[in-house]
Amino acid sequence: MEMVKLTIDGVKVEVPQGSTVLEAARAANIDIPTLCYLKGINEVGACRMCLVEVKGARTLQASCVLPVTDGMEVMTTTPAVREARRVNLELILSNHDRKCLTCVRNQNCELQDLADRLGVHDIRFEGEMSKKTIDSLSPSIVRDPNKCILCRRCISVCRNIQGIGVIGATERGFETSVEPVFNLSIGEVPCINCGQCIEACPVGALREKDDTEKVWDALYDEDLHVVVQTAPAVRVALGEEFGMPIGTNVKGKMVAALRRLGFDKVFDTDFAADLTIMEEGTELLNRLNNGGKLPLITSCSPGWIKYCEHNYPEFLDNLSTCKSPHEMMGAVLKTYYAEKEGIDPSKVFVVSIMPCTAKKFEAARPELSTSGYPDVDVVLTTRELGRMIKEAGIDFVNLADEEFDPTLGDSTGAGVIFGTTGGVMEAALRTVAELVTGEPMKDIEVTAVRGLDGVKETNITLGDMIIKAAVAHGTANAKALIEQVKSGEKEYHFIEVMGCPGGCITGGGQPIVDAKTKLDHDVWALRAQAIYEEDRNLPIRKSHENPSVKKVYDEYFGEPNSKKAHEILHTHYVERKKYV
Amino acid sequence: MSVSFIERNKEKFEALQKVIDKNKSEPGPLMPVLQEAQEIFGYLPIEVQDFIAEELDIPITDVYGVATFYSQFSLKPKGKYRIGVCLGTACYVKGAQKVLDELSKVLNIDVGATTEDGTFTLEATRCLGACGLAPVIMINDDVYGRLEPDDIPEIIAKYK
Numbered sequence: 001m002e003m004v005k006l007t008i009d010g011v012k013v014e015v016p017q018g019s020t021v022l023e024a025a026r027a028a029n030i031d032i033p034t035l036c037y038l039k040g041i042n043e044v045g046a047c048r049m050c051l052v053e054v055k056g057a058r059t060l061q062a063s064c065v066l067p068v069t070d071g072m073e074v075m076t077t078t079p080a081v082r083e084a085r086r087v088n089l090e091l092i093l094s095n096h097d098r099k100c101l102t103c104v105r106n107q108n109c110e111l112q113d114l115a116d117r118l119g120v121h122d123i124r125f126e127g128e129m130s131k132k133t134i135d136s137l138s139p140s141i142v143r144d145p146n147k148c149i150l151c152r153r154c155i156s157v158c159r160n161i162q163g164i165g166v167i168g169a170t171e172r173g174f175e176t177s178v179e180p181v182f183n184l185s186i187g188e189v190p191c192i193n194c195g196q197c198i199e200a201c202p203v204g205a206l207r208e209k210d211d212t213e214k215v216w217d218a219l220y221d222e223d224l225h226v227v228v229q230t231a232p233a234v235r236v237a238l239g240e241e242f243g244m245p246i247g248t249n250v251k252g253k254m255v256a257a258l259r260r261l262g263f264d265k266v267f268d269t270d271f272a273a274d275l276t277i278m279e280e281g282t283e284l285l286n287r288l289n290n291g292g293k294l295p296l297i298t299s300c301s302p303g304w305i306k307y308c309e310h311n312y313p314e315f316l317d318n319l320s321t322c323k324s325p326h327e328m329m330g331a332v333l334k335t336y337y338a339e340k341e342g343i344d345p346s347k348v349f350v351v352s353i354m355p356c357t358a359k360k361f362e363a364a365r366p367e368l369s370t371s372g373y374p375d376v377d378v379v380l381t382t383r384e385l386g387r388m389i390k391e392a393g394i395d396f397v398n399l400a401d402e403e404f405d406p407t408l409g410d411s412t413g414a415g416v417i418f419g420t421t422g423g424v425m426e427a428a429l430r431t432v433a434e435l436v437t438g439e440p441m442k443d444i445e446v447t448a449v450r451g452l453d454g455v456k457e458t459n460i461t462l463g464d465m466i467i468k469a470a471v472a473h474g475t476a477n478a479k480a481l482i483e484q485v486k487s488g489e490k491e492y493h494f495i496e497v498m499g500c501p502g503g504c505i506t507g508g509g510q511p512i513v514d515a516k517t518k519l520d521h522d523v524w525a526l527r528a529q530a531i532y533e534e535d536r537n538l539p540i541r542k543s544h545e546n547p548s549v550k551k552v553y554d555e556y557f558g559e560p561n562s563k564k565a566h567e568i569l570h571t572h573y574v575e576r577k578k579y580v
Numbered sequence: 581m582s583v584s585f586i587e588r589n590k591e592k593f594e595a596l597q598k599v600i601d602k603n604k605s606e607p608g609p610l611m612p613v614l615q616e617a618q619e620i621f622g623y624l625p626i627e628v629q630d631f632i633a634e635e636l637d638i639p640i641t642d643v644y645g646v647a648t649f650y651s652q653f654s655l656k657p658k659g660k661y662r663i664g665v666c667l668g669t670a671c672y673v674k675g676a677q678k679v680l681d682e683l684s685k686v687l688n689i690d691v692g693a694t695t696e697d698g699t700f701t702l703e704a705t706r707c708l709g710a711c712g713l714a715p716v717i718m719i720n721d722d723v724y725g726r727l728e729p730d731d732i733p734e735i736i737a738k739y740k
Contacts, residue, residue: 155641165639170648181644182626182655579630579640580586 195508
């Protein structure tokens with residue numbers, strides 16, 4: 001790789017050609033402030049926070065989009081730079097709803113950080129302020145345009161990474177707003193509720209619909225039997241809410257904290273993931289053997305499902321009829337479990353802790369109510385659970401580990417890898433391979449479907465059967481893959497799609513990591529490492545070997561895809577309009 | 581409702597399709613397509629913007645962003661006669677505001693609105709480039725200059 005030599009604040013640095021001055025400065029241990037910049041997603045030089053002086057240049061330059069050149073001399077803290085940054089920041093702050101104390105992003109806000117860092121304690125510019133309506137019609141996402149600083153990070157991630165584009169910049173000048181078209185709510189447009197916009201937002205302009213009060217109310221209600229389940233991705237991220245390093249697995253502490261909050265039972269969505277593999281694996285084999293619709297496409301990601309319903313109605317029959325794992329768990333809790341425990345299903349209150357904002361929309365789907373009551377009553381994101389634990393004053397970091405409650409808390413390595421892209425495919429192959437060949441798989445780690453490539457493919461030979469499989473994550477990648485299937489260019493038997501880039505561990509309900517941390521750390525890789533480590537360390541790593549799953553089939557469902565299993569564990573999809 | 585809008589305006593959508601086909605492979609097709617769509621429909625409702633977005637394979641937010649950025653585009657139906665009152669510097673100094681106020685009074689509508697019978701739309705515009713005739717108004721393609729508020733009723737009467 002060709003290297004470029006330059007000096008930054010008198011420090012000589014050598015960086016690969018094509019680097020930006022912003023990146024080069026980090027090599028010189030200089031942290032240039034940024035606001036609109038989000039590595040790989042939004043590199044537009046709009047906010048002018050990262051201005052630097054370059055010897056020989058007529059004007060100040062935005063370092064986030066300025067490529068390094070040989071012999072370049074950069075100064076990052078001259079009087080002109082300081083003044084320009086300060087004026088720009090004050091102007092941004094002058095039209096920002098500065099209710100920091102009551103803001104969900106208080107102490108986790110890039111604008112607040114910057115004001116503190118640049119020592120802005122007084123704002124010279126006073127004038128008219130935008131007063132726009134807060135958009136809270138969506139069950140998943142709340143938009144507060146009065147806090148928006150027009151950085152466009154959300155627009156970029158929605159449009160380019162997710163391939164959706166339901167929010168954009170409208171009007172001009174002082175009237176400029178980042179919003180859906182025609183004054184519609186984010187809940188009225190083909191938004192898939194993935195929440196990647198929330199992850200991208202540097203301030204409190206985008207947030208999840210907070211449902212913690214509903215959970216507190218249920219916990220205080222003595223008539224209710226309140227059960228909680230946690231998705232695999234939550235355990236490898238929740239610790240970040242309490243200052244623990246990215247990629248720390250806090251499963252035991254999380255279970256302990258949930259018990260302290262007062263949940264009657266703490267179960268693991270991983271159990272339901274194992275159940276999903278039994279159902280979906282069987283569904284795949286049935287489709288393969290009986291000329292069913294192929295490719296079979298996974299249905300765990302509610303963002304992806306809604307995307308399909310809006311954009312690819314012709315593929316709805318390809319989607320697995322399996323409910324997503326937490327919905328399966330909810331349905332099992334209000335049927336099998338309620339019967340077994342002798343509790344009226346109306347008194348079982350199910351809370352799902354998810355890395356996902358789209359699960360909130362999913363839980364409200366009317367068809368997901370097998371028992372006559374919603375399978376899942378409330379979905380909380382990882383962030384919301386963090387808030388509840390903090391409010392309860394639980395010293396999370398120092399909690400002793402506890403175990404999930406038995407049976408519906410028992411799971412395998414296959415269940416836990418559901419949390420990352422490729423995980424559902426890998427878990428399914430571990431089981432399907434044995435169902436077909438009758439022999440254990442030689443190497444159960446399917447590395448071909450791991451990693452961050454947008455689309456991953458593998459062919460698995462099972463006796464005289466070859467299964468062509470593909471994995472896509474991030475909706476834009478999934479769209480590209482589906483287009484190839486549609487045109488006949490590619491042919492597969494089985495496709496896994498996760499709506500969020502990287503899968504659930506980097507889902508829209510996970511702790512928010514600021515742009516600077518993302519510049520230096522691969523958040524996905526750190527959380528994925530923790531997931532795969534848990535898989536390696538579990539005694540059972542295949543769904544069909546989960547004794548509790550076997551027990552539930554023996555006692556209740558009979559066998560996978562039985563009539564009863566279909567009634568309780570499967571669902572259907574609806575075509576949804578886009579705009580007109 | 582939306583289906584019927586498309587059915588009701590079948591010929592207009594066919595004309596728009598032709599415009600899109602002509603511009604699709606050119607660089608930056610959105611502006612010329614929007615300009616012609618504005619001509620064809622008189623305004624840019626969601627059905628038209630959605631159609632353009634689908635045909636150009638871009639997010640509707642891109643279409644709407646441009647449509648709301650430039651004042652030449654309108655999201656609401658316009659009257660048969662569009663009255664543009666220049667509020668550029670020269671016209672303003674020469675009393676354009678009084679002309680605008682008089683128009684608003686005579687037509688009984690606010691700036692930006694359309695009369696109930698759909699005949700007139702009253703708009704304030706940026707400089708029309710006829711500063712020598714200040715204050716200036718345009719009614720569709722007709723230009724009226726060196727106006728006094730008292731001239732307004734007579735001019736409007738011509739279009740009724």
